[in-house]
Amino acid sequence: MSATVRLTMAQALVRYLDAQKVHDPESDALLPLFGGVFAIFGHGNVAGLGEALYQQRETLPTYRAHNEQAMANAAIAYAKAHMRRRMMAVTTSIGPGATNLVTSAALAHVNRLPVLLLPGDVFMSRAPDPVLQQLEDFGDGTVSVNDCLRPVSCYFDRIVKPEQLLTALPRAMRVLTDPAMCGPVTLALPQDVQTEAYDWPVTFFEDHLHTLRKTTAAAEEIATAAQALRDAKRPVLIAGGGVLYAQASATLRHFAETHGVPVAETQAGKGALPWNHALQLGPAGVCGSSAANELLAEADLVLAVGTRLQDFTTGSNALYNRARIVTLNVNAYDALKGGHLEMLADARLGLEALSTALSGWQSDMAWRQHAERGADQWRAVVDGITGRHELPAGTLPYDGEIIGAVQRSNPDSTRNDIVVCAAGTLPAELEKLWRTETPGGYHMEYGYSCMGYEIAGGLGVKMAKPDRDVIVMLGDGSYLMLNAEIATSVMLGHKLIVIVLDNRGFGCINRLQQACGGAPFNNMLDDCLHGPDGVPTIDFAAHARAMGAQAEHVGGIAELEQALVRARAATRTYLISIDTDHRRTTEEGGCWWEVAVPEVSPRETVRQARRDYEIAKQKQRHDGGTP
Numbered sequence: 001m002s003a004t005v006r007l008t009m010a011q012a013l014v015r016y017l018d019a020q021k022v023h024d025p026e027s028d029a030l031l032p033l034f035g036g037v038f039a040i041f042g043h044g045n046v047a048g049l050g051e052a053l054y055q056q057r058e059t060l061p062t063y064r065a066h067n068e069q070a071m072a073n074a075a076i077a078y079a080k081a082h083m084r085r086r087m088m089a090v091t092t093s094i095g096p097g098a099t100n101l102v103t104s105a106a107l108a109h110v111n112r113l114p115v116l117l118l119p120g121d122v123f124m125s126r127a128p129d130p131v132l133q134q135l136e137d138f139g140d141g142t143v144s145v146n147d148c149l150r151p152v153s154c155y156f157d158r159i160v161k162p163e164q165l166l167t168a169l170p171r172a173m174r175v176l177t178d179p180a181m182c183g184p185v186t187l188a189l190p191q192d193v194q195t196e197a198y199d200w201p202v203t204f205f206e207d208h209l210h211t212l213r214k215t216t217a218a219a220e221e222i223a224t225a226a227q228a229l230r231d232a233k234r235p236v237l238i239a240g241g242g243v244l245y246a247q248a249s250a251t252l253r254h255f256a257e258t259h260g261v262p263v264a265e266t267q268a269g270k271g272a273l274p275w276n277h278a279l280q281l282g283p284a285g286v287c288g289s290s291a292a293n294e295l296l297a298e299a300d301l302v303l304a305v306g307t308r309l310q311d312f313t314t315g316s317n318a319l320y321n322r323a324r325i326v327t328l329n330v331n332a333y334d335a336l337k338g339g340h341l342e343m344l345a346d347a348r349l350g351l352e353a354l355s356t357a358l359s360g361w362q363s364d365m366a367w368r369q370h371a372e373r374g375a376d377q378w379r380a381v382v383d384g385i386t387g388r389h390e391l392p393a394g395t396l397p398y399d400g401e402i403i404g405a406v407q408r409s410n411p412d413s414t415r416n417d418i419v420v421c422a423a424g425t426l427p428a429e430l431e432k433l434w435r436t437e438t439p440g441g442y443h444m445e446y447g448y449s450c451m452g453y454e455i456a457g458g459l460g461v462k463m464a465k466p467d468r469d470v471i472v473m474l475g476d477g478s479y480l481m482l483n484a485e486i487a488t489s490v491m492l493g494h495k496l497i498v499i500v501l502d503n504r505g506f507g508c509i510n511r512l513q514q515a516c517g518g519a520p521f522n523n524m525l526d527d528c529l530h531g532p533d534g535v536p537t538i539d540f541a542a543h544a545r546a547m548g549a550q551a552e553h554v555g556g557i558a559e560l561e562q563a564l565v566r567a568r569a570a571t572r573t574y575l576i577s578i579d580t581d582h583r584r585t586t587e588e589g590g591c592w593w594e595v596a597v598p599e600v601s602p603r604e605t606v607r608q609a610r611r612d613y614e615i616a617k618q619k620q621r622h623d624g625g626t627p
Helices: 009-018 049-055 068-081 102-111 145-149 162-177 219-231 241-245 249-259 290-298 332-338 347-357 365-386 399-408 426-433 453-464 476-481 485-492 507-515 540-546 557-569 604-617
Strands: 004-008 020-024 029-032 034-039 062-064 087-092 115-121 155-158 184-190 197-201 208-210 235-239 263-265 280-283 301-305 324-329 342-344 418-421 442-444 470-475 497-502 550-554 574-579
Touching (some): 004 009, 034 049, 068 102, 102 184, 219 324, 241 249, 241 347, 249 347, 263 290, 280 426, 290 365, 301 347, 324 332, 324 347, 365 399, 365 426, 399 557, 418 426
Parallel strands (some): 020 208, 034 087, 155 184, 235 263, 324 342, 418 470
Antiparallel strands (some): 020 029
């Protein structure tokens, strides 16, 4: 008879998590799969799971945060910074603690990132029903607020008996570590069941090494894709996040150089090829470079590697509407977006196989030279924008000039800095203008474009990469949504450099509103309803100091550069706020993006925008990738 150990459900859960390991190729060592557990305790998890975490605290650290959504965002960022090879768990109480996880679960799901969510749940015994914070469904007695997490989880389970962990936990690990299935996992933990004991097999808690599976493409798929490339005259490769997660940057570079295929990148794939590579066209699509979008518009074949092909990358399916699309993706759902010309494979293995099948083939030399000229011209554009040191008197800087100052403040910025951002105007400006030579040097959450991700995400990145400078850039709108993890970063000793670009409102959506014919309304603070005292003047530096950070407000680019010297030398989180011009953006690059405009309006500006919209929609493809 096999040996057993008597533990509560919560103790077994924590001990099992602590036993999960992963191989680190850099150190050639086994590391814990879980870097720790973020926890905000309440009556639904403090007695059961809290006691279990305390017992395991030496090997599985528990981190306290200030907001459930923020700590989940930090955990997701930690996984992204580790290229999905390490991750974290998150536990909350029942009620608002649990529902605060819904946004983060959706964020992780959209971005294909692993996080283990462990919300407390109501009593399975129902003896004290209804308990504090319990939602009662009048038509279904089995429902709790945790059921809100079902549609935004890749795997969901409610543990109503301790021994269910024996099957639930291996299933959860499979989803969290599988490249194709990867996403958020929710295990709802009723508070009484957390404390119930069971005699567990000792073998259940033995160290388990997770080998991340790599899918190889079928021979016929490789042959078909290779023939499509051989037939092409003007191919372009789009590198998505799957290239980074597969650690395929060197393979991508070899493929591009061997076959003369220029490379554009997505938000998630930026950094897969160094910014200064001759065939690096820059970003594709709505936030794209002039070089990438020009060549994509001319392309007769697009090889989409590790990308979801969302609308910002495809220009709402109007940018490269004459090209065949070949997809190389580990996820079958994403691979289908190529119009049935697909390779279902890991990015590295897929590119290697495709390169072998293309032995001796290169794209036309004229096309390659055209791409290299365009890439050089784009780099010159970026130089001109980011190199501005001085502005005319009375002129507020805009995001592009601030990005330049940040990168100038560190001679090794392109190799050592990690920039973190998520929403607003900055994602477009950073994708165009931020330069990185290092995979992971650009950390953008733009699948869900979640305002408020930035500071919490920066904390997670710093926890994953403590030796790198983590630069969090965000607007005043995002800062006001979620900023409490500044205090957490100070408490944990994980220094961030936070730069708040204050344009006094939601400048990005204000410009979009007007581009669609609308009047400025309810976006900039000056265009909102307000009381007799007017709109507030917010001192972001004072606010950050109140949370324990060092901080200052600067008056322009020269002062910003001086402040950045102090920020880089500081030993704890340092915030710099600066006033910016919400009207100025980088005009170069970009393409059409579909935002529906009202078909009927009393305003002529809206009616004209609708006419322009209907013309633009005629360029959209509806064939799934086969022209």
